[in-house]
Amino acid sequence: MIIWKMLCKSxxxxxxxxxxxxxxLELQELLWNQTILQWST
Known part of the structure; x- marks a missing residue:
């Protein structure tokens, strides 16, 4: 991947x-919170 090579050079x-x-991690936490909210209702 080009992006990966650029990151490695950076x-x-x-x-x-x-x-x-x-x-x-923030995205996972948001998704997890949404899932809990759906279950609790």
Whole structure:
């Protein structure tokens, strides 16, 4: 993947990965909260 190669060449690839990971966790949390709300009603 071109994007992956660019990230590897970038000096800040680690911070980029951490940022993406945090976004992923936030999305999962949002989805999880929605699921719980649906079950509770």
């Amino acid at each position: 000096k800040h690839w680690l911070s980029v990965m951490v940022y993406l990971w945090q976004r992923k």
